[in-house]
Structure formats: C-alpha cells, structure tokens
Amino acid sequence: MLTISYVVPQIAILSSLLCTVTVWAQTRPIMFQDCGSEGSRVSQVRITPCSSDPCVFVRGTKLHAEVDFLTTRASPTADINATITIFYPMAVPILPANACVGGGGLSCPLAANTLYTFTGHAQVLRSPPPLYLPVPMIARMYGDNNSTVIFCIKFNLETR
Numbered sequence: 114m115l116t117i118s119y120v121v122p123q124i125a126i127l128s129s130l131l132c133t134v135t136v137w138a139q140t141r142p143i144m145f146q147d148c149g150s151e152g153s154r155v156s157q158v159r160i161t162p163c164s165s166d167p168c169v170f171v172r173g174t175k176l177h178a179e180v181d182f183l184t185t186r187a188s189p190t191a192d193i194n195a196t197i198t199i200f201y202p203m204a205v206p207i208l209p210a211n212a213c214v215g216g217g218g219l220s221c222p223l224a225a226n227t228l229y230t231f232t233g234h235a236q237v238l239r240s241p242p243p244l245y246l247p248v249p250m251i252a253r254m255y256g257d258n259n260s261t262v263i264f265c266i267k268f269n270l271e272t273r
C-alpha cells in the first residue's frame with residue numbers, strides 16, 4: 114500500500130515532465146491571415162516549437178518556420194522581411210533574408226504555378242520583456258527586386 118501510493122505520484126510527475134518535453138518540440142500549423150499576397154497563395158505555415166494558438170515562444174530560444182506557397186507568377190528574387198508591432202513596427206530578422214540562399218529552401222528564379230516551401234529561422238531575443246498579450250507579426254516575401262509582394266502573412270505570437 115505504502116509503496117503504491119508513493120510510486121504513483123512519481124509516475125504522474127514523470128509523465129507530466131515527458132509531456133512538457135514532447136509539447137515543446139511540437140510543430141504546429143498556425144492560424145494566419147493573408148495581408149496582401151500578390152504572387153502566390155499561402156497554403157500552410159508551420160512553426161516549431163509551437164503548441165498553442167497563438168504560439169508562445171521562450172525568449173532566448175530559436176524558432177523554425179516553414180511556409181508552403183503556390184506561386185501565381187515567376188520572380189527572379191525572393192527576399193524576406195518581417196516585423197512585429199508593439200505600438201509601432203519593429204524589424205524581426207528572419208534568416209536567411211534571401212530565401213534563395215543559405216537553407217531558405219528555394220532556388221531563384223521562382224517559377225509560376227509551383228509549390229514552394231520556404232524554411233527560415235529566427236532568434237527570440239532574451240532582453241525584451243515577455244509579451245503576455247498577443248502581438249501581431251507580419252512576414253512578407255518580396256519578389257522582383259523588392260518591388261512586389263510574393264506573399265504576406267499575419268499572425269499573433271506571445272513570449273515568456
């Protein structure tokens with residue numbers, strides 16, 4: 114009797130720890146709004162680690178994002194530009210900034226009517242205070258030497 118009542122809480126604690134670890138590494142297709150895609154249709158955006166809507170990121174960690182988009186026209190270039198807005202828009206460096214080099218997963222020129230997956234990552238800065246309320250992030254991919262918007266997606270995030 115004693116042994117069982119002692120062991121069960123330990124198992125419970127262990128499994129809740131394991132759950133936390135599993136949830137942490139989760140990849141989640143996130144809810145997003147289109148904010149003016151001109152050269153493609155975005156079908157899915159996945160973020161790792163993310164286990165809630167909106168995603169809650171831990172400051173000082175790295176996040177990984179994948180964007181599936183179907184081009185409606187060709188583009189010689191593909192450059193990423195992202196901002197979060199807390200009172201005013203601030204640049205968020207998503208790498209690679211040139212989606213066609215350094216692991217971005219694309220090769221330029223982009224062809225029309227083609228399904229692409231952009232893969233990028235960003236560092237969640239440790240120094241700013243945590244964002245306990247949803248904050249909007251806008252991520253754009255510029256095409257044609259930064260003169261057109263291949264895609265524009267908007268979604269919320271929080272940090273701890």
Ligand SMILES: *[C@@H]1O[C@H](CO)[C@@H](O)[C@H](O)[C@H]1NC(C)=O
Nearest residue numbers: 193194195204205206207210
């Ligand atoms: C994104 O665009 C804004 C406004 O055009 C600009 O101020 C910012 O430097 C750009 N950021 C990147 C990473 O290109």
Ligand SMILES: *[C@@H]1O[C@H](CO)[C@@H](O)[C@H](O)[C@H]1NC(C)=O
Nearest residue numbers: 188189190256257258259260
């Ligand atoms: C884009 O810029 C490159 C170099 O700056 C230039 O060679 C090319 O002609 C430009 N293309 C367009 C479509 O403007």
Ligand SMILES: *[C@@H]1O[C@H](CO)[C@@H](O)[C@H](O)[C@H]1NC(C)=O
Nearest residue numbers: 190191192210255257258259
């Ligand atoms: C687009 O703008 C970004 C940020 O200003 C710059 O780093 C990049 O070289 C530009 N791309 C082209 C093709 O001109």
